[in-house]
């Protein structure tokens with residue numbers, strides 16, 4: 001029996017990278033998975049189906065309220081309910097590291113629209129469905145850059161700080177509805193797009209490796225067990241928490 005048997009989960013930004021790893025593992029644990037991304041997610045959906053799982057792919061821009069509402073409507077039409085929301089989509093892997101003095105206001109707003117407004121819109125859209133069943137699990141994706149105060153990408157670190165703050169405040173608003181809201185704070189993780197930039201990010205990769213308790217790269221599969229735990233009944237008495245999964249770099 002899978003830990004997520006019978007659950008319906010939406011995972012955004014899951015056409016590749018860490019989101020795709022969550023989607024594959026959720027399906028292995030018995031969840032029906034909705035993969036939402038601006039990119040085509042056919043490959044991930046096919047991989048899941050070939051392994052006997054159930055998934056659909058939707059093209060969605062999470063910063064757009066109407067597209068997010070449509071994603072929820074299609075999920076209900078396809079699977080009848082929503083138990084788990086993982087708003088994982090974010091602008092991250094392609095960001096140039098530079099002083100915040102050089103971050104243009106349009107770039108700041110574009111990133112916040114995806115990383116903060118996108119999370120807000122996804123949670124706002126699924127909560128009415130979760131309230132109907134008096135139960136739900138929201139698994140937000142923050143970042144250990146918040147605890148570390150990582151320099152040179154102030155828009156990104158600020159956006160993940162907002163995700164952390166939303167996690168705590170939403171958890172208190174939604175407790176009486178049986179909706180649990182927690183988040184995962186990954187360390188620097190070698191998803192495909194980050195791996196493709198390993199040379200550019202050499203200083204960050206080396207620093208993380210040296211400072212971790214476990215002296216190796218963090219990989220997407222290192223995060224999926226925690227995501228399954230937070231999406232499953234095993235974590236039902238936890239809410240408003242952020243779990244750092246970074247191989248023992250940040251301790252708090």
Ligand SMILES: NC(=O)c1ccc[n+]([C@@H]2O[C@H](COP(=O)([O-])OP(=O)(O)OC[C@H]3O[C@@H](n4cnc5c(N)ncnc54)[C@H](O)[C@@H]3O)[C@@H](O)[C@H]2O)c1
Pocket residue numbers: 012013014015016017018019036037038039060061062063088089090091092093094114118141142143144185186187188189190191192193194
């Ligand atoms: N990789 C890391 O080192 C790391 C560390 C901490 C936190 N995180 C977080 O983990 C998550 C996944 O990271 P990743 O490394 O797999 O990143 P990634 O860039 O490979 O994946 C992000 C996904 O989000 C999608 N996306 C971007 N904008 C979107 C939009 N407007 N609407 C819908 N989808 C959109 C992209 O197409 C992509 O598939 C992100 O939230 C990231 O901030 C990553």
